[in-house]
Amino acid sequence: MTSNPWDQAGEPNPLRALTPDQLRRRTSMKWRTHPADVLPLWVAEMDVPLAGPVVRAVTDAMELGDTGYPVGTAYAEALAAFAAKRWGWDDLVVERTAIVPDVMLGVVEMLKLVTGPGDPVIVNPPVYPPFYQFVTHLDRRVVEAPLGPDLRIDLGVLEDAFRRAVAGGVRAAFLLCSPHNPTGTVHTADELAAVATLADRYGVRVVADEIHAPVVTAPDARFVPYLSVPGA
Known part of the structure; x- marks a missing residue:
């Protein structure tokens, strides 16, 4: 059996971080549509904790009331950097993206x-x-x-x-x-x-x-x- 990348990196596996009881406290369609004895595998919702930087960024924005219309290409720039690092894709043209x-x-x-x-x-x-x-x-x-x-x-x-x-x-x-x-x-x-x-x-x-x-x-x-x- 192939080991997963978290084992290889010596990091905790996020897929095992949350218990079924914790997940069933969520209010999304995945966890509120079916009875408790049904494991809903049909919908692509991630049963893992949110990434810490994402949680902090959203929390900071909410505390600031920063919910206005977006401007600029910050998201596309972040995606371009991620794509270059993860997949070696260096020519994502930020100016040709749209959210x-x-x-x-x-x-x-x-x-x-x-x-x-x-x-x-x-x-x-x-x-x-x-x-x-x-x-x-x-x-x-x-x-x-x-x-x-x-x-x-x-x-x-x-x-x-x-x-x-x-x-x-x-x-x-x-x-x-x-x-x-x-x-x-x-x-x-x-x-x-x-x-x-x-x-x-x-x-x-x-x-x-x-x-x-x-x-x-x-x-x-x-x-x-x-x-x-x-x-x-």
């Missing part, structure tokens, strides 16, 4: 920019169900390119989906889930570069949902930002 209140709302805004009503959006099932729900609510058409038996991107299947999607000269987008949810597959740099090549060949715009990137901790897997690969 959104929710991942899927950000996805929707991007799809509005690169596709129109009725246009196809390619997804890799099995995949996060809201990919279907938000795409159809936006009046776009879902085209499936299922993962292979190994739960990795099947480039042949993806190319066929791209070819079908753009038939007739319509605009198309590929909604990439990276790391993949729910399989946990972490796409390699070579796989992502191949995706970029196919997207360029067929004129498909790639919209990447990378929300789970920071929780890739397995020693044999490394998250690669899509925008960091050649051709993206």
Whole structure:
């Protein structure tokens, strides 16, 4: 069994820091929807203590009453520094970022920019169900390119989906889930570069949902930002 990074660093494992009784004191949907004998594994809420610096920053802001409209690029600058340190991604352009209140709302805004009503959006099932729900609510058409038996991107299947999607000269987008949810597959740099090549060949715009990137901790897997690969 592979050891986790906290054991390797000699640090306490945050996944074991809170007891079920402590978690059930929370008021979120995860802990208030079901009876006490149900363990709700269906929703992506983190059962760990909040990071100390985050707690202090939020507490300081609340005590100051600092709840006005944001200005500047401080968040994007922090993200750029984090991306460089964690993933070696040094060319995140701060000036080309925007803050959104929710991942899927950000996805929707991007799809509005690169596709129109009725246009196809390619997804890799099995995949996060809201990919279907938000795409159809936006009046776009879902085209499936299922993962292979190994739960990795099947480039042949993806190319066929791209070819079908753009038939007739319509605009198309590929909604990439990276790391993949729910399989946990972490796409390699070579796989992502191949995706970029196919997207360029067929004129498909790639919209990447990378929300789970920071929780890739397995020693044999490394998250690669899509925008960091050649051709993206």
